[in-house]
Amino acid sequence: MAHFNLIKMPLPPMTETGTINAVIDKGAHFEGKLTFEGTVRIGGEFKGEIFTNDVLVISEGARVEAEIDAGVVIVSGTVVGNISAREKVVAHPPAIIRGTVTTPSLRIDEGVVFEGSTNMLQNN
Numbered sequence: 710m711a712h713f714n715l716i717k718m719p720l721p722p723m724t725e726t727g728t729i730n731a732v733i734d735k736g737a738h739f740e741g742k743l744t745f746e747g748t749v750r751i752g753g754e755f756k757g758e759i760f761t762n763d764v765l766v767i768s769e770g771a772r773v774e775a776e777i778d779a780g781v782v783i784v785s786g787t788v789v790g791n792i793s794a795r796e797k798v799v800a801h802p803p804a805i806i807r808g809t810v811t812t813p814s815l816r817i818d819e820g821v822v823f824e825g826s827t828n829m830l831q832n833n
Contacts, residue, residue, distance in 0.1 A: 735770060751786070762795070769803060782812075784821075 730747035733739050737753035748764040756774045759765060764781045767773050771786030782798045787805040792798055794812040802820030811828040 729766065735768075767804075 728748065729750045731745065731749045733749070733751045733753050733755060735752045738755075739753070740756045742758045742760070743749070743755070744760045746761065746763055748766065749761070750766040750768055751771045751773055752768040754772045759773075759775050759777045759779065761779045763779070764783070765777065765779045767782070767784045767786040767788060769785040772789075773786065774789045776790050777788070777792045777794075779792075779794050781796045782792050782794045783801070784798070784804040784806060785801045789807045791809045792806070792811070794810075796812070797814035797816070798810055798812045800806060800817045800821040800823065802818055804818075805822040805824075807824045809826050809828065810823075811830060813830050815827055815829065817823055
């Protein structure tokens with residue numbers, strides 16, 4: 710059974726990529742397939758699949774168990790699953806990533822836990 714709070718409204722710029730278009734916030738639980746345009750921030754719990762050509766932000770305290778296919782992924786929460794990003798993946802503490810990360814650009818800041826492997830593809 711899916712329980713979620715999805716807020717669709719422009720929020721002030723909160724990421725290095727600009728304005729956030731939608732939020733699955735702290736306390737929300739969502740299971741399924743998420744596709745979107747623009748920037749979405751997950752602050753709650755998500756389980757399933759995520760597809761976008763744009764930006765996914767996983768906030769501190771969030772838990773995501775998913776196969777992720779995105780343009781840019783910014784992680785400060787927990788991700789269990791594989792991440793494929795066409796542009797870049799950035800991990801800020803206290804992020805935890807468990808899985809394979811495939812991207813042409815990967816930044817893992819000090820204090821991040823990364824258990825998995827990486828495939829660094831050239832951006833053509």
